[in-house]
Amino acid sequence: MLLxxxxxxxxxxxxxxxxxxxxxxxxxxxxxxxVVAPGAKxxxxxxxxxxxxxxxxxxxxxxxxxxxYAREDLDGxxxxxxxxxxxxxxxxxxxxxxxxxxxxxxGERWRVGGGVVLEVSCPRxxxxxxxxxxxxxGWLKRFTAAAVPGAYLRVVSAGEISAGDxxxxxxxxxxxxxxxxxxxxxxxxxxxxxxxxxADALPAxxxxxxxxxxxxxxxxx
Numbered sequence: 001m002l003l004x005x006x007x008x009x010x011x012x013x014x015x016x017x018x019x020x021x022x023x024x025x026x027x028x029x030x031x032x033x034x035v036v037a038p039g040a041k042x043x044x045x046x047x048x049x050x051x052x053x054x055x056x057x058x059x060x061x062x063x064x065x066x067x068x069y070a071r072e073d074l075d076g077x078x079x080x081x082x083x084x085x086x087x088x089x090x091x092x093x094x095x096x097x098x099x100x101x102x103x104x105x106x107g108e109r110w111r112v113g114g115g116v117v118l119e120v121s122c123p124r125x126x127x128x129x130x131x132x133x134x135x136x137x138g139w140l141k142r143f144t145a146a147a148v149p150g151a152y153l154r155v156v157s158a159g160e161i162s163a164g165d166x167x168x169x170x171x172x173x174x175x176x177x178x179x180x181x182x183x184x185x186x187x188x189x190x191x192x193x194x195x196x197x198x199a200d201a202l203p204a205x206x207x208x209x210x211x212x213x214x215x216x217x218x219x220x221x
Contacts, residue, residue: 001098001167003112004071006033007088008051016132021054024133026088028095032160035116038065047155048093055129062154063121063203068094069150070101076148081136091130092150099167102148102180107173107201109156113165117157122203123149123183149183175199185210 009023016022029050038045041061044052048066053059069092074085087095094112108120126149131139143149177199185192186206194214196202202210 001096001169003094003161003163003165003167004097005087005095005163006048006161007093007095008033008048009053009091011054014054014129014132016128017055019055022129022133023051023053024091024129026051026091026093028087028163030163032162034158034160035066035112035118035155036158037062037155046093047153051093055127058127064152065155066093066118066153067124067150068092068096068099068101068153070099070148071095071097073102073148073150089134090150091133094161096167101151102178102183104151104169104179105172105175106177106179106182106196106199107171107175108169109171110153111168111170113161114159115157116155116159116161117170118153119156119201120151120179121154121201122152122206123179123186124152125149125183125186144187147180147184149179151179173199173201 005028007026008029009026011021012025014022034049035047038047038061042056044056044060046053046060046065069090078085104120106120110118126140126143175198177196182196185196193210196210197214
């Protein structure tokens, strides 16, 4: 299991959402990149040096510090879409090889390189910027149906990472809530929500809403 590329965003205009810019255009960089816990959501800070988000209400912060997507899944999308999908095109910070990103457990920990430790926190939920960026009508519906969303990760131990670094799973929780299962429950299959309540590494706000929903005290939409 290894890190194929480390991808950092280049600001682009965002005509698809009511904000001026987007950081979805991420491209591979050379050399080591510093990785730190960015702090609370709302500032635009993320885990990789030189990167940031612009929709600060919905993105960034400790629970969405780093976004990983598997090269194997990008290859599958290339075949379906009939177009080249370079590393970073889905807005991912880390493009991996040999890592079962969507089969990873919520709370699973990865060591990347010598000392950086990341913890799987939640799936990526797609938005209109993603559909507009790929310029493919109906993309959100198709991406959701496939349930291969990639994973957001927290920074547990800071350090530096580079393309070519090894990725090692160093801890797995005892539950069976995968990234893919959490995504399905949070999007098209809410009947699966009761299965998520044991995944206490989910973002605290999301977990509270899930528990309220399961108890019948939360909104159904």
